[in-house]
Amino acid sequence: MINAVxxxxxLIYDQNQLVAVVVEAEVFQEFLVWYKQQKKPSVxxxxxxxxxxxxxxxxxLEISPRQDRSNPFADCINDKCK
Numbered sequence: 001m002i003n004a005v006x007x008x009x010x011l012i013y014d015q016n017q018l019v020a021v022v023v024e025a026e027v028f029q030e031f032l033v034w035y036k037q038q039k040k041p042s043v044x045x046x047x048x049x050x051x052x053x054x055x056x057x058x059x060x061l062e063i064s065p066r067q068d069r070s071n072p073f074a075d076c077i078n079d080k081c082k
Contacts, residue, residue, distance in 0.1 A: 001010050005022050012020040023031075041049075053059070
């Protein structure tokens, strides 16, 4: 099978269902590069990357104190405006 892979990918079936393919290592490496390029980062990936950058840069995010602001809609509901 290993010698045949040099000619073409070898398909492996289990009861007429394709379950695996044996390919040359170089073809597989090309596939991995392509696959990583196709993968779109998730929000979790972005947050993970951001945390890593923050840690590497020893960055501290200073959050200003919270201030309440007026909310006319809530005020109207509380006062039962019409």
